[in-house]
């Protein structure tokens with residue numbers, strides 16, 4: 460008898476947004492009339508594949524209870540951690556009583572509100588038969604330079620360099636093991652790097668270039684533009 464595959468999501472949303480230089484964590488800045496985090500959760504829910512979404516928020520976060528979406532029964536919260544990886548592991552632990560090791564978990568940054576359901580389905584379908592999983596990523600269209608103290612050391616073959624995005628989709632048990640074993644390692648800035656450290660080779664799936672991460676002040680206007688553009692073809 461074939462086992463039903465369940466899909467779960469973890470949304471790390473416990474950052475402070477230092478680089479954004481705003482009066483509140485960037486996931487709570489308004490974007491097209493809603494907080495960034497709410498836009499992101501609306502996108503994830505719109506795919507209609509996740510049994511539950513665990514959002515890692517800072518303990519005592521005063522902004523979270525204000526979101527209109529907090530009462531959606533598909534959403535639970537988990538206490539965020541010191542680093543992004545800690546927050547993700549906390550989200551995984553919050554799903555421990557429901558998720559099976561072979562289930563898929565999508566980890567998606569709260570700060571990436573322009574994700575489309577199409578890219579969620581693309582990642583799901585491209586990796587459906589993979590034993591480990593993989594990530595959405597973007598190829599490099601510019602010439603790439605390796606630099607040391609503002610001096611060019613060499614030009615890197617751009618065909619071997621991709622920029623990691625999220626969601627990153629991995630088997631629940633494997634990801635939980637990898638993040639547990641690599642906890643505290645500052646080199647772990649995404650889920651794939653934890654799997655790589657354990658010797659696995661996650662897959663790359665080319666995603667949409669408008670799936671940007673809101674990091675610096677200028678990114679908010681760009682995200683608003685992308686949401687407007689997406690609304691035109693989603694109509």
Ligand SMILES: Nc1ccn([C@@H]2O[C@H](COP(=O)(O)OP(=O)(O)OP(=O)(O)O)[C@@H](O)[C@H]2O)c(=O)n1
Nearest residue numbers: 471472473474475476477478541542546569570
């Ligand atoms: N301890 C942390 C750090 C980050 N994040 C989340 O991880 C995502 C990507 O991290 P990043 O863009 O670096 O967000 P911040 O850490 O908030 O940004 P900064 O480095 O500028 O402070 C964000 O949705 C952020 O909320 C998290 O859940 N827990």
Ligand SMILES: C[C@](O)(CO)[C@H](O)COP(=O)(O)O
Nearest residue numbers: 543568623624625648649672
């Ligand atoms: C996970 C990620 O968005 C992939 O590009 C990125 O590593 C997050 O990095 P940050 O420094 O925590 O924003």
